[in-house]
Amino acid sequence: MIYIILGTKGQFMKMFPVMKLFDRHKILYKFIHTGQHYGIIEENIRRFNIRKPDRYITIKKADLKNILEMARWFLKALWNARDLPIKRNDYVIIHGDTESTLLSVLIGLYYRAKIVHVESGLRSGDIFNPFPEEIIRNIASHFADICFCPTSKDALNINKKKTIIITNGNTIFDSVKIALLSNPSEYIKKFYKKKYVLFLSHRKENFFSQKARMAIISSLIKILHSGYSVIWVLHANTEYELKAKKLWDEILFLKSNYDLTLISHFLNYVDFMHLVKNSEFVVSDGGGLQEETYVLNKPMLILRKKTERDWGLGETAHLSAFDDKKVEYFLKHVDSFRRKSEIKGSPSEVIAKFFEK
Numbered sequence: 001m002i003y004i005i006l007g008t009k010g011q012f013m014k015m016f017p018v019m020k021l022f023d024r025h026k027i028l029y030k031f032i033h034t035g036q037h038y039g040i041i042e043e044n045i046r047r048f049n050i051r052k053p054d055r056y057i058t059i060k061k062a063d064l065k066n067i068l069e070m071a072r073w074f075l076k077a078l079w080n081a082r083d084l085p086i087k088r089n090d091y092v093i094i095h096g097d098t099e100s101t102l103l104s105v106l107i108g109l110y111y112r113a114k115i116v117h118v119e120s121g122l123r124s125g126d127i128f129n130p131f132p133e134e135i136i137r138n139i140a141s142h143f144a145d146i147c148f149c150p151t152s153k154d155a156l157n158i159n160k161k162k163t164i165i166i167t168n169g170n171t172i173f174d175s176v177k178i179a180l181l182s183n184p185s186e187y188i189k190k191f192y193k194k195k196y197v198l199f200l201s202h203r204k205e206n207f208f209s210q211k212a213r214m215a216i217i218s219s220l221i222k223i224l225h226s227g228y229s230v231i232w233v234l235h236a237n238t239e240y241e242l243k244a245k246k247l248w249d250e251i252l253f254l255k256s257n258y259d260l261t262l263i264s265h266f267l268n269y270v271d272f273m274h275l276v277k278n279s280e281f282v283v284s285d286g287g288g289l290q291e292e293t294y295v296l297n298k299p300m301l302i303l304r305k306k307t308e309r310d311w312g313l314g315e316t317a318h319l320s321a322f323d324d325k326k327v328e329y330f331l332k333h334v335d336s337f338r339r340k341s342e343i344k345g346s347p348s349e350v351i352a353k354f355f356e357k
Contacts, residue, residue, distance in 0.1 A: 002027070002091045002355065003084075005107060007034025007057075007077075007100035010288050012041045013269050014119065015095055016048050017174035021352035023051070029093075030054040032084065034077050034100045040266040047268055048178065057081050070099060077103055086111040091355075094144075095119055097137035105143050115140075118351065119170060120147035121154030124308035130287070131205040134308070148351055153310065165354055167347035170311070172288060174348040176273055176295045184274035188267075192278055194259075197228045200284040201303055202235040213245060215322035216303050219283060220254065222324075226331055228280065229259040233272075239264060281334050290317050299337035301330045315339050 002022075006015055022029050031051065033041065035058035045052065057077045084107065086092065092108035093116040094101050108115040120141045127134050141147055146163040149155040150170045158164050199220060206212040223230055242248045254260050267275065273292070276282055281299035282289060287309050293300040294312035302319045313319065316339050318330045330337070 001085075001087070002029035002093060003032055003086055003113070004029055004093045005032040005034065005100070005104040006095055007036035007041075007103075008098045009037040009040045009044070009266060009269075011095045011098060011100060012037075012044060013175050014171045014288070015093075016044070016050050017171055017178060017346075017348040018118070018351050019050055020048070020178075021348055022355070025352055025356050027352065027355050030085075032057065034103055035059045036073065036098070036100050037266070040268065043268045047182070047270055055084065057084075074099060074103060078106060081107050081110075084111070086113050088112040089114060091116055091146075093118060094140060097122070097133035097140065099132075099136070101140050102136045105140055109143060114145040115143055116146040116148070117141055117144035118148045119150060120144060121149040121151075121157040122308040123154075123157050124306045126306055128205060129304065129306040130203055130308070131208075133287075137308075148347075148354075150347065151310065165350065167350045168345050169343065169347040170291050171348045171351070172291050173295050173343060174346050175269070176292050179270045179273040180277065182270045184271050188271045188274050191231060191261075191275065194229050195280050196261075197223055197230045198276055198279040198282045198284075199223070199230050199232040200235075200282075200286060200289065202238045203285040203304065204237075206285055206303070207238075207241040207245065212305070212322055213241075213247070215320070215324075216285070217247065217250065218324065219301070219303060219320065219327050220260075222327055222331065223283065224254060224258040224260060229261070231261045231263065231275070231279075233263045233267065233275075235266075236264075281337075293317065294339060295343060297339045299330075299334050301327065312339070315341075 006012055031053045033053035033056045035056050038059050057080045090113045092113040094104035095118045117140045122137055124134050141158055147158045148165050148167050150167055152166055155164050155166055201216050242251060277296050282293050283301045285303040290309050291311045294316050300317045302317055305321055307319055316337050320326050
């Protein structure tokens with residue numbers, strides 16, 4: 001049996017095209033939900049007509065806000081996973097580099113299953129950027145038996161004794177195309193009345209570093225000073241950290257004096273992709289958005305010191321490296337950041353065909 005184990009919204013968005021293809025090709029699998037982002041995944045399950053999970057390890061209806069909550073959730077999930085029906089040599093499909101990925105690795109090892117790592121081989125070369133994702137993806141590919149790598153460059157980071165399949169892109173390429181087939185909600189359409197910049201920041205290492213978090217606030221101020229309207233989709237942990245680091249009053253001041261809109265809840269994927277598509281450009285520290293903006297041919301400023309992904313760099317994406325001059329360069333030349341090549345094929349189809357065979 002194949003067990004797909006995931007629990008974050010990012011993992012679900014990248015894996016639901018694979019699950020739809022498994023259903024279409026009648027490839028049997030069980031969907032195990034770790035419960036990390038329960039509410040938003042449930043909404044997207046309904047939106048994309050994905051079957052309900054066969055098992056919830058936990059149900060966390062509120063988003064995890066800090067490391068202590070994460071640790072408690074992780075231990076509870078690991079304990080609850082001890083009676084899953086996984087047998088030796090079953091396939092456990094894990095995805096990416098989140099805490100749910102690490103949890104899934106441990107589950108696969110416990111049951112002596114064959115571990116399949118999707119989005120394998122990505123490396124930034126710095127274990128602290130992004131943290132803890134760089135460490136988790138190294139662990140995941142180390143213990144995986146089968147590695148689906150987005151590019152041949154990523155495959156070079158995998159032990160050649162493993163089964164390596166190159167998908168020629170990330171499954172998120174398929175996710176974006178599927179999402180845009182549906183219409184957005186009226187709530188999202190109201191933002192179309194003005195030109196706006198979509199702003200996001202949620203990376204843990206960025207809030208551990210005073211230099212990084214101040215550079216992020218500085219970038220936001222530069223964008224607002226440039227005359228742009230800004231929509232900031234706030235993760236729960238971002239708001240928590242801003243308040244903990246005594247920066248919340250500054251955000252509220254900017255909101256009062258500039259055209260800054262704060263959205264303090266997760267958007268379903270259809271709405272979010274339409275929000276990205278209709279923006280002037282995107283500013284984010286998320287690696288996934290670097291790929292989604294590449295598909296949409298949308299300029300993106302990456303609020304990170306390093307990135308493990310090549311998609312869009314020098315085309316749609318510009319790495320800020322927390323350097324004011326690089327931020328200013330992007331704002332001055334934003335219209336020049338466009339994709340130069342066509343996207344072909346379906347990474348999700350590569351995975352489905354492998355298991356079908």
